[in-house]
Amino acid sequence: MDELVLEKAKKIKLLLLDVDGVLTDGRIIYDSKGRDSRFFDVHDGMGVYLLKKAGIPTILLTAKGSRAIRPRAKDMGVERVFSDVSPKSTVLGIITKQYRISLEGICFVGDDLVDLCVMKRVGFPVAVFNAAAEIRNAAAYVTFKQGGRGAVREVAELLLKSQGKWQSQVAYYNV
Numbered sequence: 001m002d003e004l005v006l007e008k009a010k011k012i013k014l015l016l017l018d019v020d021g022v023l024t025d026g027r028i029i030y031d032s033k034g035r036d037s038r039f040f041d042v043h044d045g046m047g048v049y050l051l052k053k054a055g056i057p058t059i060l061l062t063a064k065g066s067r068a069i070r071p072r073a074k075d076m077g078v079e080r081v082f083s084d085v086s087p088k089s090t091v092l093g094i095i096t097k098q099y100r101i102s103l104e105g106i107c108f109v110g111d112d113l114v115d116l117c118v119m120k121r122v123g124f125p126v127a128v129f130n131a132a133a134e135i136r137n138a139a140a141y142v143t144f145k146q147g148g149r150g151a152v153r154e155v156a157e158l159l160l161k162s163q164g165k166w167q168s169q170v171a172y173y174n175v
Contacts, residue, residue: 001158005141008124009162013105015051016095016118017152018088019062019069021111022128025148028066038068041148047156048076053172054165059095061088063114089117109155110135111147126155 017023024038031037048058057079060069065083073081082091096103104123108115111131119125119138127139128147136142141158143151160166 002141005158006162008140009107009159011105012107012124012159012163013056013101014095014099014107015048015056015058015155015159016106016108016122017048017058017060018108018110018112018115019060019066020064021131021147022109023060023072023148023152025146026111026130036066036068038066039148040072041150041153043150044148044152044156045072045076047153048078050160050169051156052077052079054160054163054169056159057099061085061091061108061118063088086114087117088114089121092118092121107155107159109143109152 020026023044024040027039029037051058059079060073060081062083063086069083070081085091103121106122107124107126108118108122109126109128110119111128113132113134115135116138119135125139127135127142128151129143130146143154145151145154157166160169
């Protein structure tokens, strides 16, 4: 692992996630009544839950709202959801003030152009494997996994391992 990546990961106090294309695989399915469905990965949810247990809160930030997001956020133990936000960078001041952290203490995971404004401001910008080229170029780290297919879990493990918190999480389940 790159030493610069590990140094950035060690400083993270909060994980900020895009939803579509990061927590989901990017597909949106509409039924005949116009209701939408999304696909979430259970391993990503466990990663967010482990971060919470280790004292690192997660916030979701999406430009497009969906009724499916809030129940999933609750299942994972997400602290807060910002939906229908554009440009996304407008909430960074609220987050830094409410959580009393600097931008350097935020890891943001994104995948598409709407995420660029946040990627350029946070301390540890991460792109999922299948992100747009501009997002990959702005990232300090690009995941090996695709969005909605374990990328968030990969980031969670990276943060926990770099901060020496991974083994205590594993030990909890190894009884």
